[in-house]
Amino acid sequence: NQVLYTPMCYKNGTIVDDLLCYRIGEEHYYFIINSANHDKDLDWLKENAEGYDLEILRDISPGYSLFAVQGPNAEKAMQKLVSRDMNKLKFFRLWKDVKIDDIDVDMISRTGYTGEDGVEILVKNKYASRLWKMIMEAGKEYGIKPCGLGARDTLRLEAKLMLYGNDIDDTTTPVEAALKWTVDLDKDTDFNGKEVIKKQIENGTDRILKGFEMIDRGIPRHNMEIYNTDGDKIGYVTSGNYAPYLKKTVGLGYIDRPYHKRNTEIMIDIRGKKKKAKIVKTPFYKKSYKK
Template sequence: MSDLKKTPLFDVYEASGAKVVDFHGWALPVQFSSIKEEHVAVREAVGMFDVSHMGEIKVTGPEAEAFLNYALTNDVTKLTDDKAQYTVLANEQGGTIDDLVLYKVGENEYLLVVNAGNVDKDFEVLSAIEGFDAKVENVSAEFGQLAIQGPRARSVVQLAVEESIGDMKMFNFKRNIQVAGYGVILSQSGYTGEDGFEIYCRAEDTVGLWNHFIEAGVTPCGLGARDTLRLEGGLPLHGQDLTEEISPLEAKIGFAVKLKKDSDFVGKQALIEQKENGVPRTRAGFEILERGIARTGYEVLDSKGNVIGEVTSGTQSPSSKRSIGFALVDTDAYELDKEFYIKIRKNEVRARFVSTPFHKYN
């Protein structure tokens, strides 16, 4: 683990006996107790994730808004102070370089939160865009990030702040708010399909905040539960369900693509053509009807044995005990409730297309 990057909480992992793995060059906990226990804690109570490996890129300057509106697929002009926006950094072919969350943290000042494995690439792509009076900075090292998730997340976080957070809605955030005595950005967001908050703090404050919530009875959770939770919640993972070869329209996150916004943006023409002609492939949820768990890369076959796509994500759902997943399949082969086959090792296992999310929270 000596050559891997570490978050401010690495020593906490070791002291707690967490199982640590290599995740995109980071030493991160896959589990503290068990994936199932941590998953259930988030679904039924409250859990906490260290997501300090996520990247932060700051964009400032008189033309920061125009720059981002050109670089990203969503409409940045619709973003008001203290609101966040899910969006996509696309290439000219309409593929997904990254999916990210954009925060407007001040006048002409924005914070992009990007996937850990894409920080350097995203920074390079953004820095190469010319013609705008805007400054792009990789400020990832300055931040720690915790995600408090689950039906009890709001009440637990409320106890740590003086002002009310009861009216905060998805993608609302508060700047310069004190949480357990630390100045942070508090965002109503997450990656689990549950109510929850993400806390952006100074890197040196991460351990103190973590310890506060552990003492408050919050269950520490690792990457394993984060993956099963996001999959149940119908949320795509970049590098599997989203790639530079998969467009946001194919991945069914078209709500983050505003083709009618006034400005041009990278990938716009390719995405317009996809919209007009219909996407050739689509991300589809499925459940397996026999024994077996589908894994990334497994072939998807129609009733005649023709390859119609491949699995991009798969797991056994701790909530339903069903084997579920996402597949990228030929659009003309997809139909809700239609049965098909997944090739698991040497066996062709029956499955069917189902609607997502697999889990819905109230």
């Protein structure tokens, strides 16, 4: 009943994808991946399963829907629908086979991609429409609203949660992406990229993913170039946006050392104009998870 956030790596240490791994039995796991990487991830899993006593039983993606109920009142809203005590569902834990009315829910987990407390619900497609209406009704008194990818992207950026294809990809390693906390080098077992990652932890990397805050007006976007104050290129933007909660424009980017230190002034080329920014501490917004 545990959940683990982890990157999957190639042998050179770069990232295939980042995902949540759900342990739903002694030897039974769910992987919830980035949908755009579906085919690539499935091929990687099958290829790397060879030689081990394991089997990828089935790809359940086409038959399931995933609801994310997020925010400070998510637990209260869900408690109206679930007979079990939601307070006992701890952070990065899951419940299997839960009943909501007469709907068989495969899994409820205390996870999310917003930096807020909340749950995610895995259910068969045939129940999705009914469950959606039930969730919206349960959350009505708390002002529940449906949110799209734009809102979610702003929330995850404020909390410094990675977006595959922007902040991490098959050219970046967990160490460069400041995800070395996800890697356990003390285990006796080998894994893809272990030696590369170990060397990077020991010796450092030439670049690292850092957060910045705009000083000048302007919205930094993916792949915009970053310069030092002398005009030398020192990196590139991976994500950027105006953060409504913070009332600031913030972003993430890979920065060459030694320009990664906090309060270092940098320049970002936004549509041909150099705009001032500075390196700041992340996450930009303190996560509100219920531990």
